[in-house]
């Protein structure tokens with residue numbers, strides 16, 4: 579049996595954010611004893627409670643759309659109010675990621691929204707422990723980890739003209755994998771819910 583389950587709840591319209599989500603899963607599963615599954619929030623429907631309630635951590639992802647999370651993600655968030663009413667995800671670990679076309683693209687606002695969503699569910703948020711990729715070099719490399727310089731969660735950029743096979747760039751996918759790994763590594767210590775269940 580896996581010691582930790584990480585559910586990556588994502589919704590991707592054209593596949594770019596899904597690439598990022600797969601990297602989060604890959605990163606989480608690179609940690610011994612961790613099982614990670616990719617969940618399309620649009621298809622969750624009535625399974626909202628059962629699918630995500632069993633996870634020790636939920637990493638939420640969405641494309642940035644008009645400076646926030648997508649309408650589909652908002653539908654999922656509103657549907658989750660039934661879980662909120664019974665505090666079903668309380669003390670689960672949470673983290674977030676987003677992808678958009680612009681280098682900035684107002685992605686930070688999306689991550690703020692995802693972290694507030696987790697806070698409303700009384701989850702424990704895990705940020706990204708990577709220095710901004712371009713902060714300590716004058717060379718300015720796009721292929722460094724956390725090149726987009728986010729602390730709250732993982733960011734990726736996909737120019738609209740590029741197919742999901744070409745964007746996001748590998749550095750952004752590696753940053754997403756790093757977040758997945760970090761969540762998986764910290765979940766056993768952070769998840770009070772797990773400790774209560776184990777008693």
Ligand SMILES: Cc1cc2nc3c(=O)[nH]c(=O)nc-3n(C[C@H](O)[C@H](O)[C@H](O)COP(=O)(O)O)c2cc1C
Nearest residue numbers: 590591592593594595641643644645678679680683
């Ligand atoms: C309705 C709409 C709104 C968008 N808003 C933004 C935005 O605010 N900032 C940005 O950088 N890109 C924006 N984009 C571009 C998407 O974030 C980008 O194409 C992203 O890669 C889509 O991810 P997906 O392939 O997973 O659906 C928008 C796209 C659409 C269709």
